[in-house]
């Protein structure tokens with residue numbers, strides 16, 4: 001049983017994973033694509049991220065993933081097709 005299941009490992013999902021991990025939550029990240037990074041992976045050059053001027057989007061996606069890996073976050077490849085709410089809780093991703 002997880003405290004938190006995050007759907008998607010783009011910047012938003014992996015940021016949530018960093019905060020969840022720092023809060024001591026037992027969490028899981030589910031990503032349907034074989035790589036983390038989300039839309040950033042398709043970007044040639046990102047110039048508006050402080051501290052990483054002109055970074056290639058693919059490299060940025062890899063850095064995001066390295067960050068959560070270092071924190072021990074578990075990321076699995078799976079497409080979530082539904083999120084159901086058990087009564088009264090918790091939510092379950094299937």
Ligand SMILES: Cc1cc2nc3c(=O)[nH]c(=O)nc-3n(C[C@H](O)[C@H](O)[C@H](O)COP(=O)(O)OP(=O)(O)OC[C@H]3O[C@@H](n4cnc5c(N)ncnc54)[C@H](O)[C@@H]3O)c2cc1C
Nearest residue numbers: 008009010011012013030031032038039040043046079080
């Ligand atoms: C060509 C291009 C250039 C860009 N350039 C810049 C830039 O220079 N600067 C900038 O700030 N922003 C840029 N962006 C925008 C930036 O990439 C997005 O704002 C950012 O990726 C959004 O992050 P996100 O985590 O919210 O969503 P996403 O990046 O869309 O990540 C969502 C993740 O969830 C996964 N997912 C979705 N549904 C499911 C499911 N049912 N089950 C499992 N996994 C699922 C997806 O596969 C994806 O990996 C660019 C975008 C593109 C396409």
